[in-house]
Amino acid sequence: MYTIDVKTQGLFFKQINEKNKYSSETIQCIENTVINLLKNDTSVNRPGMLLGKIQSGKTRAFIGITAMAFDNDYDIAIVLTKGTRALAQQTYERLKKEFEDYKEDDVIQIFDIMSMPDNLIDYELDQKLIFVVKKEANNLRRLQKALFETYPNLANKKVLIIDDEADFASIGFSKTQQEIYEINVIAGLIDNIRKELNSADFLQVTATPYSLYLQPEDLKIDGSTKTFKPVKPVFTELVPVPDAYIGGEYYFEESEEDDSIASHIYEPISSNELLILKKADGRRFKLEDVLTNNKINSLRHAIINFIVGGSIRRIQDKRVGVRQKKYSFIVHTEQAKAAHEWQETIVAEMKDQLKHILDTDINLLNDLIQESYEDLIKSLSLIDSYIPSLEEIKFEVITALSKDYLMITKVNSEKDVSQLLDDTGQLKLRAPLNVFIGGQILDRGITIGNLIGFYYGRNPKTFQQDTVLQHSRMFGYRPIEDLAVTRFYTTNDIYDVMKKIHEFDSSLRIAFENGGQDKGVVFIQKDDKNKIIPCSPNKILLSKTTALKPLKRLLPVGFQTGYKSYISKAISELDQLIGKLSTNDEQPFLMDLDQAVTIIEIIKTTFAEDEGKQWDEAAFISSMEFLSNTTDSANQGKVWCIIRKDRNIGRIRMDDRYEDAPDTPKGKTSELRIAKQIATDIPALILLRQNGKEENGWRNCAFWWPVLVTPANTKTTIFTSKSIE
DSSP, rough: OOOOOOSOOOHHHHHHHHHHHOHHHHHHHHHHHHHHHHHOOOOOSSOOOEOOTTTHHHHHHHHHHHHHHHHHTOEEEEEEEOOOOHHHHHHHHHHHHHHHHHTTTTTTEEGGOOOOOOOOOOHHHHHHEEEEEEEEHHHHHHHHHHHIIIIIGGGEEEEEEEEEEEEGGGGTTTOOHHHHHHHHHHHHHHHHHHSSSSSEEEEEEOOOGGGGSSSSSSEETTTTTEEEEOOOOOOEOOOOOTEEEHHHHHHHTTTGGGGSSGHHHHEOOHHHHHTTTSSSSSTOGGGGGTTGGGGGGHHHHHHHHHHHHHHHHHHHHTTTTTOOOOEEEEEEOOOOHHHHHHHHHHHHHHHHHHHHHHHHHHHHHHHHHHHHHHHHHHHHTSSSSOOOOOHHHHHHHHHHHHTTTTEEEEEOOOHHHHHBBBBTTSBBSSEEEEEEESGGGTSSOOOSSSSSEEEEEEEEEGOOOOHHHHHTTTTOOOOOOHHHEEEEEEOOOHHHHHHHHHHHHHHHHHHTTTTHHHHHOOEEEOOOOOOOOOOGGGBBOOOGGEEOOOOOOOOOOOOEEEHHHHHHHHHHHHHHHHHHSSSSTTEEEEEEEHHHHHHHHHOOOEEEEEEEEEOOOOHHHHHHHHHSSSSTTTTTTEEEEEEEEEEOOOOOOTSSSOOOOOSSTSSSHHHHHHHHHHSSSOOEEEEEEEEGGOOOOOOOTEEEEEEOOOOTOOOOOEESSOOOO
């Protein structure tokens, strides 16, 4: 393979680097990308890939790539943005700001394609050119006309096409026929433009490419071979993620550590509350009761928390002598504009009544402030920062209400967003405390600064990977002081689906880092004969996936048992069956896979079908079967088993969330630790006999709680219990 020398200290990159102060890792990523673009023939179907994380600095990285590309004989950069005016404007303003020094020197011209003049002279056309183009038919046709009709000489120049947020066209997830048609039209237009250019390279920039190229081309399971030929990028470069980045690991992993401020970030809301916020209905909720009705308790608590949290941060800023920042809060539960109007009415009424009780019922206001203060103090006390007194907070909140620091803005159209952007293309924070109410328009890459509250309620049954992760506006670079007053409000069901999506995301990213682009990731499902077979990635339905990675736990959470009279016979059967298998409850032992499957099937019958969260035992069993059978060890077809009895764990934790760690008892040897030691090539099944006492939230009847631990040598695998036809 021949080597390519690139200029790394040319005119453009040198100044961009001085402005952005790239880390050595990011410079290496930029250099590697430019080398690969020069070395490889890339296209829409075989692109280069720049893979980052949500709000992790991908734009900053591709700006550096653009600058270094200009230093290495590229003449034109075409930046394709998602199809919204707001995001196109944000990208345009960002590029203008980054390259402003060059623009004044007449060495570069930057255009939004829809406002590009048709009378440019050769002096301007001979400069480096950047075109910002929405991935929308009219924009792309305008680009085509500019390149091949108005200024045909441009078609002979060396062009870099950068497809920003390329996940919108991911082939891996369910789309409607209309979406598929639109995606194909846009992809076709882009590809036609690339083919007509004399010299063009194609770089996709995304955080969610996923199943584009992860499936192994030859996969053998249970003696059957199935071949897939997925689209695969020519190369992949990972954007380095600094330690300061806050993403899914913080919200869904670190949040399980009791000594972390992340453990206080999630606060559950009820699905009934979301119904009330969907539309006005006086039979369910009266607007005048906005400060006292428990049916919207979570939203009220969220808004008060935001006011108190923002006030705490402004007090802290003032104390250290820095400019007091402005803070933001998002309400996103519905796409329908009518719902946004109703939610705006509720929050506006809440604001008006809070101002009213300043004079009429100060005790109620004090109670609301104290409730939030006691909530936020739990996380504030875990970091080294100034904690204002309750009296300081009351004074600051009263000041905020009396001086109208709280602004409520409904955003449900492109026009709304465009009017709210500042001169950098970011959503403008006009007041010290800003509440934005809207739908997906808020989530399409728009930057929302200093976000310390997110009230989220989209239906998890319709979740798609690329869409949901873009909804995660709380991801990004966040100071720890902001995190200490940040809260995320959603239902348990939505939180669990988002956690599952995070697991999917992190599993695939690990596969990339370990050479997954070449080795692939296993996608599997069960066929009509209950047999595990390979699954094409575009058959994956995200809400029905299980991501398998080394030493992961799988277990039912949030379930309720059946009543004693209904399940006692099954429990007795399990006691006898498990008792025969083990002569020593303290020691792990090997169990035949079919025996383990039988036990899990019986355990499922002891769980109530109509109360609590439903356990997907099919995915549990299928994962156990796959992990037990796809090994070259002598223990193929077996699982390790660990049995413990006389347990009294509660159903609900102190923080009102479902218990999810029955395998890590306090004051005892952790079964999970033992399982991780023995689960090398085959999985370990932990069976915990709980006494099921009523005072612990159960139905006063013993039951068995299973936990599956995946082997240390597990290959990253995505199992779907339901595929898209």
